Amino acid sequence: MTTQPFDFAASRRKEAEFDSLIDPVVKNIAKEMSLLSGGLKVWGSHFGATGIDPKHLFVYFVLPTRADVISLTEAGKFKIVRSSLLTKLEECGYPVAALQDDWLGVFSEQECKEEANGNWYYFFK
Template identity: 35%
Template sequence: MSFSRFFYNKNSLKRKILDIKADIENTVFSYCTEKFDITWYGAYDIDPKHLVYWICIKTDKVKHELESNLELNQLLRSLLEKHRYPLAAQPHVFISFESQETVDRESDGNWYHHFK
């Protein structure tokens, strides 16, 4: 868990993004049987709708299980509301899953190129 988020004002957009990331991690932990990492990026300072969260896991099997879990996906979306992310931007924020197996197969294992 990153404590650097506490250096930002609680109402700042950056703090909300980091708080959402922390809650995504806590939520996914209850559903995922593999080690995982949360990656986020975007031009949210231009427009808050330009925000992406990737839950990065090891296998395609677990990726598909998590993608098809409606309860989990609803919980993840609800974190935007919980942390008062700008309402107009919420439907546009991308939250999804990716696996190392897919990145290996499609992008020679390079996550940076895979997300470009």
């Protein structure tokens, strides 16, 4: 059985294509989250080896404090955000059926500062 060599260039092109779909959606949802949370500063981003397989997407949103995250989730507003995000990703052509259960998270600046000295790379590692 012979295996094909990994085509890094093709994978990177596919990832860039997905990034161009995902970035505007995440920014739009961050604005929605800000409104849902009473005007808090909310930002979002994503990472993952989507060029290898779209199931590797991880999207996250960041609020100022742990209490903000708890308030948003306990009020059921994060479920609204999740649903809206899925709908918008699907509408723009992302294969949402490939996503795994743990593809989305909400965190706080406070957590990152306390647990990883403000370094998001180490926070997620």
